[in-house]
Amino acid sequence: MENLWITLPALAPDYSGVCSAMFDLGGICVIHDASGCTGNYTGYDEPRWYGSSSKIFCSAIREIDAVLGRDDKLIDNIIKAGEELHPTMYTVIGSPVPMVIGSDMKGIAHEVESRTGLPAFGFDTNGLGLYNKGIAMAMTELIKRFTKNQPEKITRGINILGSNAIDFSANENAQDLVKRLEDWDFQVIGKLMMGASIEQIENLAKAQVNLVVTESGMAAAKLLKRKYNIPYVVGMPFGDSEDVREMLEAALLDGEDRVLKDASQDGEILIVGEQVLCNSIRRAILSQRPESKITVGSMFGLDKTIAAEGDKNITSEEKLIELIDSGNYTTLVGDPLFEDLLAEDSSIKLVTLPHVALSSKLYWDKMPRLLTEEMDAFLEEIIGKEAFHIVA
Numbered sequence: 187m188e189n190l191w192i193t194l195p196a197l198a199p200d201y202s203g204v205c206s207a208m209f210d211l212g213g214i215c216v217i218h219d220a221s222g223c224t225g226n227y228t229g230y231d232e233p234r235w236y237g238s239s240s241k242i243f244c245s246a247i248r249e250i251d252a253v254l255g256r257d258d259k260l261i262d263n264i265i266k267a268g269e270e271l272h273p274t275m276y277t278v279i280g281s282p283v284p285m286v287i288g289s290d291m292k293g294i295a296h297e298v299e300s301r302t303g304l305p306a307f308g309f310d311t312n313g314l315g316l317y318n319k320g321i322a323m324a325m326t327e328l329i330k331r332f333t334k335n336q337p338e339k340i341t342r343g344i345n346i347l348g349s350n351a352i353d354f355s356a357n358e359n360a361q362d363l364v365k366r367l368e369d370w371d372f373q374v375i376g377k378l379m380m381g382a383s384i385e386q387i388e389n390l391a392k393a394q395v396n397l398v399v400t401e402s403g404m405a406a407a408k409l410l411k412r413k414y415n416i417p418y419v420v421g422m423p424f425g426d427s428e429d430v431r432e433m434l435e436a437a438l439l440d441g442e443d444r445v446l447k448d449a450s451q452d453g454e455i456l457i458v459g460e461q462v463l464c465n466s467i468r469r470a471i472l473s474q475r476p477e478s479k480i481t482v483g484s485m486f487g488l489d490k491t492i493a494a495e496g497d498k499n500i501t502s503e504e505k506l507i508e509l510i511d512s513g514n515y516t517t518l519v520g521d522p523l524f525e526d527l528l529a530e531d532s533s534i535k536l537v538t539l540p541h542v543a544l545s546s547k548l549y550w551d552k553m554p555r556l557l558t559e560e561m562d563a564f565l566e567e568i569i570g571k572e573a574f575h576i577v578a
Contacts, residue, residue: 191503193526198352198543200311201279202231203320206350207379209240212274216264218245219281230546233356252287261297276306285312316486317352317543321402325378326409328387336391343393345376348403352542353460355553362557370431395437401461401489420492421446425470450496453479458520459541475569521545537568
């Protein structure tokens with residue numbers, strides 16, 4: 187019964203991650219489904235959708251199409267849409283029905299590309315994987331297709347890997363991060379994927395270092411390290427941001443990868459959410475109160491290369507409830523919907539940090555700006571005003 191979720195809603199799926207990654211690139215994205223999956227993405231997983239001009243379409247597959255395997259109908263409709271909208275590329279994205287009938291998404295994309303002359307991508311997503319894997323899949327395919335080898339590096343050039351609206355929401359978080367790096371005298375080359383362009387992706391290899399800000403950027407970071415020998419640093423500059431800055435400076439000097447993580451210790455604070463952001467929150471708390479005992483948990487898969495020993499891979503609602511009820515923690519940090527998991531007599535203090543992947547539009551306009559005084563207030567709420575100090 188591990189996969190039975192009774193209280194919490196379903197998590198954002200892989201096809202939403204692909205669409206989110208492709209959002210800013212000016213292409214046509216077609217989710218091959220009967221309309222429900224497209225509605226899930228545009229209505230519940232994409233805070234930038236309302237008022238945008240992003241070209242997200244549904245194939246509106248019907249039972250007879252599934253029975254007869256009418257891929258030709260889908261291809262013709264995609265090409266007709268392109269003739270009217272003049273996209274930069276095409277992306278064809280799978281859902282549960284194409285998975286069941288065995289649709290070849292890459293083959294469909296290949297046919298679209300051969301007939302239009304524009305780049306086309308096919309993703310065998312199925313709605314069973316999670317959004318971060320969809321983002322990672324899209325980023326790596328874009329890098330393989332567009333990134334060019336560069337004879338020279340840009341001094342202090344940096345790529346941001348993993349910025350996405352499902353983790354960052356649609357406020358100024360992505361822009362604040364760019365400004366922070368520019369204040370540190372870095373030149374931002376690629377912003378993957380919030381604010382990205384094909385030109386940026388082509389020039390990624392000019393960077394001297396990559397900054398990975400969510401787990402969804404790890405696959406791209408490893409690919410760029412392997413192909414272009416660009417070292418990466420994993421972390422977000424919360425609170426006392428000198429930690430991330432120092433790691434970036436060190437990576438420029440020795441070319442070694444670095445991960446912002448600390449030992450996991452049960453006994454006080456449980457932080458549940460996106461893994462890199464949670465690691466960075468833990469570091470920010472420890473910089474204020476070193477004696478804190480903090481455990482990070484992820485409901486989206488735990489990447490062991492960036493996890494501390496003792497961090498939790500929370501694979502179900504039931505496992506999260508077990509952790510909450512274990513008596514090991516006095517503070518829970520995570521999405522506001524976690525309140526529904528607390529027993530009436532629970533003494534656990536809940537400090538909320540909305541996550542679009544879980545609570546969707548209910549709280550996506552409540553996401554704080556992570557590199558401003560709003561984050562300071564969030565940290566102060568966790569550790570208490572008496573222990574909190576703002577680092578100049």
